[in-house]
Amino acid sequence: MFSLFRENVRIALDSIRSQLLRTILTVVIIGIGIWALVGILSAVKALENTISTNFSSMGANTFNIQRYEFNVQRGGGGEREKINPIISYNNIREFEDTYEFPGTYTSVSFRCTSNAEVKFENEKTDPEIQVYGVNENYLQNTGTEVESGRAFTYFDIKNNNKVCLIGSDFTKGLFKDVNPVGKTLSIRGVKFKVVGVLESKGSTFGNNQDLKVLIPIQVARGMYTSPNINYTISIKVDDKQYLQTAQDEAIITFRNIRGLSPIEENNFGIERSEDLINRITSITGVLEVAAWIISIITILGSSIALMNIMLVSVTERTREIGVRKALGAKRSTISTQFFMETIVIGQFGSILGILLGVLTGVAFAAIFNFDFSLPWAPMIWATIITFIVAVIAGAYPATKAAKLDPIESLRYE
Known part of the structure; x- marks a missing residue:
């Protein structure tokens, strides 16, 4: 049984070599369909991994009060977009004084600037540093860890100490080959002692989260x-x-x-990390459906091309089929041979498409600094789909070849 299978594979490869150009074109068409499927799903998976990692770091038991919901709805029919008032300092002070739910920790923060220039001795950074004013609960509420040094204490915040925490990228630039903990840097002429370096969080949509400085919120309010x-x-x-x-x-x-009043809608937003992840997942779900539609349309075209090339092959090898039948070859043997050829061609296309798709996902993740992981499910589905397509596309040519009359086939010129 195995020797017959091996012989059919050998004959299939010989046939493929004899019509190499047509085979290459068919393999490429199949590969493009699989490439669309695996490539898009690889990119979507990398996007999901990164977003899930970033938002889940906020914690499953954490929620934010912010100016807007994640999806700001615009009014239709000439209706104006809803504009919420900012969350002011008086709002956060009153909230801290009033909100006393047991077992909770409240963090308040604001982004001072995203283009600060930080100086250390005679060197300085480009004006691209993000500066945040935070309180002592900011790190634990955002899932941020300290790599070296220490975090802010209650007394750092309440006493308005001139201390700061810096992102991990500072150790590659301003503090290269220098332990930053205990050193003094300057922002807008105000000197801060570095008490800790934050663990790396990477970049999301071009926003580098490792090029930032955290300072006590009251000090930040005095500067900005x-x-x-x-x-x-x-x-x-x-x-x-x-x-x-x-x-x-x-x-x-x-x-x-x-x-x-009780009848008025909220003029602020409430967001949980899991809500954001669910919404992102729904968006990526649409992209996945689009990937399947594109790939199915392309694979449908490739199946027609594959059937055509096999029909041409049957016609060109009519005399060969007649010789085989005259020597005692059964119908099942002839049909199996042609089935094997279509399956081999289909799997070549599958391998090409998977390789291109994975490379596309790797390139996408590298360009946007996303977390890439091999899309095992799409790769397995690609293999199964190409096998099914090969069987469907090869059914008619294989049946036609098996039904040829040996005498008429031997007469064929």
């Missing part, structure tokens, strides 16, 4: 005095089973702070 500073409130719950209750209490508290 824009009248429209928008703050973010983050609440972490010790026990996830109380997350919804804590969130409801936070909404009631903030509605009272905003002076909203």
Whole structure:
């Protein structure tokens, strides 16, 4: 049985070599369909990995109060876009004083600037550093770890100490070959002592999260005095089973702070990391469906091309088929041979498409700094699909070859 299978594969390869150009074109067409499937799904998977990692670091038991929801809805029919007031400093102070749900930690923060210039001794960075004003709970609520040194303490924040935490990329530039902990850097002429270096978080959509400086929030307010500073409130719950209750209490508290009546809608947003992940997943789901549609259309075209090349092969080898039948070859032997040829061609196309798709995913992840992982499911599906396509495309040519009359076939010129 195995020797017959091996012989059929050998004959199939010899046949492929004899019509190399047509075979290459068919393999390329099949490969393009599989490339579309594996390539798009690889890129989508890399996007999902990165987003899930970044948002899940916020914690499954954490939620934010911010100016807008993740999806700001615009009014239709000439209706204006809803504009929420900023979350002001007075709002966050009143919230901290009022919100007392047990087992929670409240973090308040704001982004001071995204183009700061940081100086150390006689060197300075490009004006591309993000500076955040934060309190002592910011790190744990955002899932940020300290790689070396220490985190902010309660007294650092309350005493407005001139201390800071820096992103890991500073150790590759400004503090290259120097331990930054204990050193003094300057931002806008204000000197800060570095007390810790944050663990690397990478980059998301071109936003480098490792080129940032965290400073105490009151110190930041003294340095950056824009009248429209928008703050973010983050609440972490010790026990996830109380997350919804804590969130409801936070909404009631903030509605009272905003002076909203019971019939008025919230003029602020509530977001949980899992909500963001679910929404991103729904978006990537649409991309996955698009990938399947594109690949199915392309593979359908490749199946027609594969059937055509096999029909031409049957016609060209009519005399050969007649000789085989005259020597005692059965119908099943002839049909199996042609089936084997279509399957071999299909799998060549599958291998080409998978390689191109994986390379596309790797390139996409490298360009956008996403977390790439091999798309095993699409690769397995690609192999199965090409096998099914080969069987369907080879059924008619194989049946036609098997039914040829040996005498008429021997007369064929």
